[in-house]
Amino acid sequence: MIVLGPTDLAVAALLLVMDAGVSLVLRLGLHGRLIWSSLRMVGQLVAVGFILKFVFALKNPWATLLIVVVMGAIAAREIAARPARPLTGLRGLSVSLVAVVLATLVTVGLALTTAIRPHPWYDPRYAIALTGIILGSVLNAGSLTLDGITSGAAREKNAIEAQLALGATYRQATTPLLRETLRRALLPIVNQMSAAGVITLPGIMTGQIIAGMDPMEAVKYQILLMFLLSGASGLAALVVAALALRHLTDARSRLRLDRLR
Amino acid sequence: MAGVTSTDGLRVAGLRSALAGPFDLDLEGGAILAVSGPSGAGKTLFLRLLADLDPGEGMVVLNGENRQDMPAPLWRRRAPYVAAESGWWAPGVDDHFPLGDRESARAIAGRLGVAEALFGGPVARLSTGERQRLALTRALALNAPLLLLDEPTGPLDPDSTAKVEALLLERAAAGTIVVLVTHEEAQGTRLHARTLRIANRAPA
Numbered sequence: 001m002i003v004l005g006p007t008d009l010a011v012a013a014l015l016l017v018m019d020a021g022v023s024l025v026l027r028l029g030l031h032g033r034l035i036w037s038s039l040r041m042v043g044q045l046v047a048v049g050f051i052l053k054f055v056f057a058l059k060n061p062w063a064t065l066l067i068v069v070v071m072g073a074i075a076a077r078e079i080a081a082r083p084a085r086p087l088t089g090l091r092g093l094s095v096s097l098v099a100v101v102l103a104t105l106v107t108v109g110l111a112l113t114t115a116i117r118p119h120p121w122y123d124p125r126y127a128i129a130l131t132g133i134i135l136g137s138v139l140n141a142g143s144l145t146l147d148g149i150t151s152g153a154a155r156e157k158n159a160i161e162a163q164l165a166l167g168a169t170y171r172q173a174t175t176p177l178l179r180e181t182l183r184r185a186l187l188p189i190v191n192q193m194s195a196a197g198v199i200t201l202p203g204i205m206t207g208q209i210i211a212g213m214d215p216m217e218a219v220k221y222q223i224l225l226m227f228l229l230s231g232a233s234g235l236a237a238l239v240v241a242a243l244a245l246r247h248l249t250d251a252r253s254r255l256r257l258d259r260l261r
Numbered sequence: 262m263a264g265v266t267s268t269d270g271l272r273v274a275g276l277r278s279a280l281a282g283p284f285d286l287d288l289e290g291g292a293i294l295a296v297s298g299p300s301g302a303g304k305t306l307f308l309r310l311l312a313d314l315d316p317g318e319g320m321v322v323l324n325g326e327n328r329q330d331m332p333a334p335l336w337r338r339r340a341p342y343v344a345a346e347s348g349w350w351a352p353g354v355d356d357h358f359p360l361g362d363r364e365s366a367r368a369i370a371g372r373l374g375v376a377e378a379l380f381g382g383p384v385a386r387l388s389t390g391e392r393q394r395l396a397l398t399r400a401l402a403l404n405a406p407l408l409l410l411d412e413p414t415g416p417l418d419p420d421s422t423a424k425v426e427a428l429l430l431e432r433a434a435a436g437t438i439v440v441l442v443t444h445e446e447a448q449g450t451r452l453h454a455r456t457l458r459i460a461n462r463a464p465a
Contacts, residue, residue, distance in 0.1 A: 159350040
């Protein structure tokens with residue numbers, strides 16, 4: 001394996017300086033943010049590297065669990081905060097927490113107990129890495145879904161209430177919105193799968209190949225991962241949509257937009 | 262005063278929300294009520310409260326049945342509400358009419374002056390007036406005992422307005438109760454309607 005030294009990274013950082021230069025010359029006003037975000041990226045990743053190194057050495061299930069819980073909580077917070085019209089109070093967070101826990105638990109659990117089966121099963125090298133990748137997909141699908149439902153309900157108020165006003169059930173009245181939202185939330189994973197290997201070389205696979213793994217082995221991992229990611233996206237989208245829709249109605253089948261900020 | 266055996270009609274008592282009310286109402290079967298008042302006075306809020314589309318409290322009894330004792334969708338099938346701005350949830354006009362209702366819907370729309378050919382086309386090609394009359398048709402096709410109509414003739418020309426009014430009078434003669442918001446005092450007179458004036462979100 002080729003080990004990277006500080007100079008190697010410094011040379012690559014020249015590309016960032018080039019970006020900043022473009023921003024200065026074309027007056028994009030981006031150079032400040034560019035430098036800041038790159039510094040942030042370096043800081044975050046180095047910190048994570050240290051933490052992972054520490055936790056990997058510990059091989060303690062509780063330490064692994066703590067890391068996983070923190071990652072999940074951050075993802076849930078992000079999902080709840082993203083929509084243009086978030087749910088009021090703790091409704092958004094409760095929706096995203098349930099979705100994150102459910103989608104991650106099911107897919108990571110499935111992978112660790114069937115396909116990957118590390119020893120011990122909580123080996124942080126697998127558990128944390130897998131959770132991280134899956135949370136990325138959950139975050140994507142979850143926030144697309146939550147925004148789709150809340151913004152969509154506000155936008156389609158007349159259409160939904162016109163149905164309710166004629167005696168439709170809340171479920172009937174919101175089915176078009178549910179379908180549309182789930183479709184949009186699952187498109188990224190569909191695109192990701194169709195592009196994999198042809199248009200893009202997925203990051204995990206590339207990483208493993210560079211790290212010296214046999215390409216066929218890396219491909220198998222990537223295939224497993226894609227299935228896990230699509231499962232996690234689907235679960236997260238479904239749970240977020242169902243719970244968010246439930247928060248927007250009441251016992252009398254009304255559309256309660258007053259529960260949106 | 263009606264005897265205890267008479268449960269016919271609409272009784273409303275203490276109907277209110279955080280925003281509007283309280284409203285009390287007593288309408289016999291076949292009555293038409295014209296609700297008027299300045300813009301923003303709460304006419305729409307009143308109709309939405311009756312339709313149970315906004316949370317509120319109070320009693321609403323129709324033909325002896327309290328709406329609290331039935332699921333909300335059942336209540337709204339008996340008291341359909343037509344908003345001033347019509348809502349559409351599918352691309353095609355026909356998609357908005359249940360299969361079993363399409364025959365009667367075409368007949369009703371025909372009486373309101375809407376060409377039958379429009380049913381096969383997209384909603385996007387309808388004019389405002391056509392949308393309004395077709396939204397009204399959706400509610401009329403339910404043959405409900407109570408109709409809640411928010412400015413049903415607002416965007417219509419006098420000719421179409423007369424057609425709508427004729428149909429409403431016919432329904433009322435058959436026992437349907439009609440509560441409609443109007444900006445035109447003469448409309449109430451033409452419909453032999455009782456009137457309710459609303460100001461500052463309560464009866465004036």
